[in-house]
């Protein structure tokens with residue numbers, strides 16, 4: 001190793017790289033990663049998520065069901081505060097080809113994953129709403145929301 005005192009440029013470059021490395025880590029830490037399971041009992045294993053306004057969140061949803069995908073799939077659909085959740089869920093029933101989400105109501109969604117069949121993990125990265133409040137997330141697979149497959153993102 002060369003003596004850095006004699007190589008101020010090298011020392012500067014090394015310090016700059018160190019600084020970039022630390023900055024990248026700080027940014028990475030500000031993304032909240034929420035890993036959860038969707039269960040055969042029609043529940044999200046995580047039913048409460050806390051976030052700060054605008055915080056970047058990655059939700060990873062794993063379905064480890066042994067049932068076929070047509071019988072037991074799960075998704076994560078985070079809805080705007082103003083959404084009529086029952087109506088939204090019901091409207092999706094006719095849209096199996098679109099993850100049981102009515103395309104006409106997509107403006108009521110903040111973020112959503114695709115459907116995960118057994119053994120699959122789906123994920124989505126989004127920014128939490130800037131407005132403090134409680135935001136409902138559901139699984140739109142038929143019967144799941146009605147069976148209790150929902151949770152709350154609290155922004156404060």
Ligand SMILES: [Cu+2]
Nearest residue numbers: 074139141144
């Ligand atoms: Cu589900």
